[in-house]
Amino acid sequence: xxxxxxRIGKTLGESLRERGVSRRGFLKFCSATASMMALPPAMxxxxxxxxxxxxxxxxxxxxxxxxxxxxxxxxRSHSPSVENLIFDHISLDYHHTLQVASGAAAEAARExxxxxxxxxxxxxxxxxxxxxxxxxxxxxxxxxxQMLEETVAGAAAVVAVGxxxxxxxxxxxxxxxxxxxxxxxxxxxxxxVNVRLSQQSSPVYWPTF
Amino acid sequence: xxxxxxxxxxxxxxxxxxxxxxxxxxxxxMHEVLHALxxxxxxxxxxxxxxxxxxxxxxDEEALLRQLGCGEVSIELQSLGxxxxxxxxxxxxxxxDHYNAEGxxxxxxxxxxxxxxxxxxxxEDISDAIIRLNGxxxxxxxxx
Ligand code: SF4
Numbered sequence: 646x647x648x649x650x651x652r653i654g655k656t657l658g659e660s661l662r663e664r665g666v667s668r669r670g671f672l673k674f675c676s677a678t679a680s681m682m683a684l685p686p687a688m689x690x691x692x693x694x695x696x697x698x699x700x701x702x703x704x705x706x707x708x709x710x711x712x713x714x715x716x717x718x719x720x721r722s723h724s725p726s727v728e729n730l731i732f733d734h735i736s737l738d739y740h741h742t743l744q745v746a747s748g749a750a751a752e753a754a755r756e757x758x759x760x761x762x763x764x765x766x767x768x769x770x771x772x773x774x775x776x777x778x779x780x781x782x783x784x785x786x787x788x789x790x791q792m793l794e795e796t797v798a799g800a801a802a803v804v805a806v807g808x809x810x811x812x813x814x815x816x817x818x819x820x821x822x823x824x825x826x827x828x829x830x831x832x833x834x835x836x837x838v839n840v841r842l843s844q845q846s847s848p849v850y851w852p853t854f
Numbered sequence: 855x856x857x858x859x860x861x862x863x864x865x866x867x868x869x870x871x872x873x874x875x876x877x878x879x880x881x882x883x884m885h886e887v888l889h890a891l892x893x894x895x896x897x898x899x900x901x902x903x904x905x906x907x908x909x910x911x912x913x914d915e916e917a918l919l920r921q922l923g924c925g926e927v928s929i930e931l932q933s934l935g936x937x938x939x940x941x942x943x944x945x946x947x948x949x950x951d952h953y954n955a956e957g958x959x960x961x962x963x964x965x966x967x968x969x970x971x972x973x974x975x976x977x978e979d980i981s982d983a984i985i986r987l988n989g990x991x992x993x994x995x996x997x998x
Contacts, residue, residue, distance in 0.1 A: 658978070668976035670933035673952050676972075677960035679904070686902035686963055 658697035671697075703758050703766040705796055706740040709789040710782050710816040710825055711772025715807040716742050738766075741784060752785050759799050768793075768800045770810045770828050773817055777824030793831060802836040803828060811839035863912045879910050880918040883964075887922075890966040891946055900967040922949060922964070929973060935960075939970055 655663070661671055675693040679686055708716065737743070738758035741751055758766060770793065775781040779788035797803055805828040808814035816825035829837045883903065890901035905915065922942035931937040935954040942949055948970045952961040965971070988995070 662978060662982065667933055668978040669931065669972055672972050672976070673931075673933055673935075673937060673961075676950075676963065677952055677954070680906050680961040680963075683907055685907075686904045689902070 655701070656697060657699040657701075660701075701736050703736045703738050703762040704769055705738055705755055705758055705766055705800075706743075706769045706771070707789075707792060707796060708740070708742060709770065709772035709774050709793070709810070710823065711807065711809050712815075713742060715771035715809075716740070748785055752787075755796065759796060763799045765801050766799070767802055767804060768796050769804045769806055771805075771807050773809045773813050773825035773827060774831060775816070775823035775825050777822070781823045790831070793828070797832050797835055800835055802838065803832050804838045804840060805829065806840045879908060879914045880921065883908065883918055884921060887944070887947055887964060887966065891944065894946055894966050894968075900965070900971075902966075903964040905962045905964060919949070922947065924949075931972065937972070939973060 658671070662668070672689070672693060675689050675696065676686070678684075679689050679692055684692070706716075736758075739751065739755040741747070744751060744754065746754055772782075772789075774789045774793055776790065779790065782789045784792060805811040809816060809825075810828050813821075813825050813827045813830075816823055817827075827839075829839065883905075886903060890899075890903075893899040893901065905918075910918075922944070925941040925943050925945065928938065928940040931939060935952070935957070937950065937952045939948060939950050941947070946966055946968065948965045948967065950961070950963045950965055950970055950972065951959065952963075954960045
């Protein structure tokens, strides 16, 4: 825990160096990221500079109508990589599949993260949101729509991962029995980044954060 | 899962006296390299070209790499997987091929520079080296 607290004030660059990633390794990662995101190589120094200075963001991960494939992909990175070191660097304050707490304790963690990081936290969503009936998908008695709206209200940005969250995906396929919609169908007043690939796309998540 | 590159593409054989001239996207890249090399020589300006972002047809990339060839210097970098870096037949034009720890290619760039940026020792690593070396040579100063 003390170790954890010490890391909170550090930038990503400092944290990676502490974990044995050389600056060369970091530049290589930034080059690959630029290529993967179809950004010109001239952007690599800017990517490196902004990632280097990034402080540990609070991330609230909401899973709605999904198959857990997106979460699987994020936890299934192979041997030590910058991606999973960045994963260590973020503060994943709420993820109902990965966290130990459940029910009221889990919801309290989400509310605390929202309160302490007002205007600065990132909301990640996997899965689509059913509008047909609030009871189709709910967490701790809170419908997906209500949870999304109240969590996004104080967020800096929203990342929709996987085709379900980005475009409605499988749940939205005809005849769309739950009235599934994507995140951007609901969130109109915050930046929404759609990371549309699923399962294979974990290398893309972390630079996005 | 099958990857795009696993799908076999057959290249029709043809008379190919100059592969660069005859392949669609290799020729403009060679011109881009030439202009970048002039800028490096005249103004010291460096350039990087991401070959994975270019829509190559079958055989284009191979033709380009054949034309660039391998020159006097080749370097292997071991950092988060292997990278091979070689100066091509044209001094100042480097081919940088990055792989991840699983051996998958993650970037393929041409860099026009005196020495590629990633080969140069980085200030952050140098400062870390000073601390470590100092710690080894003067352990008494680091005891806490
Ligand atoms: S996007 Fe794919 S992996 Fe993610 S929840 Fe939907 S079906 Fe599952």
